[in-house]
Amino acid sequence: MKIKSERDFWSGLMFIAVGLGFAWGATDYSFGSSARPGPGYFPFGLGILTALLGAGVLFKSLTIEVEGGDPVGPFAWKPLGFIVGTVALFGWALPHLGMVIALPLLVIVAALAGDEFHWGEALLNSVILTIGSWVIFIWGLNLTIPLWPSFLSR
Incomplete structure (x- = not known):
């Protein structure tokens, strides 16, 4: 499998890692229910959505060809x-x-x-x-x- 956009690949991995980290951290809190959400409900959902967004960006980096490979530049x-x-x-x-x-x-x-x-x-x-x-x-x-x-x- 070839990486077609280096920037999207690394940003997708970052979003997945951060999203899963927040979702995992939210499991220490009470979830409650849909009608009465607890303190873990929102960060867990947001973490999962962030990880899904990262998976979409990662998928795009592996499937859509970008001119020049869109390399990651020097660190700022x-x-x-x-x-x-x-x-x-x-x-x-x-x-x-x-x-x-x-x-x-x-x-x-x-x-x-x-x-x-x-x-x-x-x-x-x-x-x-x-x-x-x-x-x-x-x-x-x-x-x-x-x-x-x-x-x-x-």
């Missing part, structure tokens, strides 16, 4: 480092600096990972995301997410 270390670092920074910043500072920090530092960084776009995105997150999580769902830095709320 800079964007990967920025994104992983940004997520770690956000995990630390949210409880310490609050959502008003942590979310714009997340958006701006993550935007630096790309080749076309523009301050105006990054600031506009951070404002929209912060307001939207406040509306959904704090105002709408009444979650206890710190809005302001901990040293201001004492």
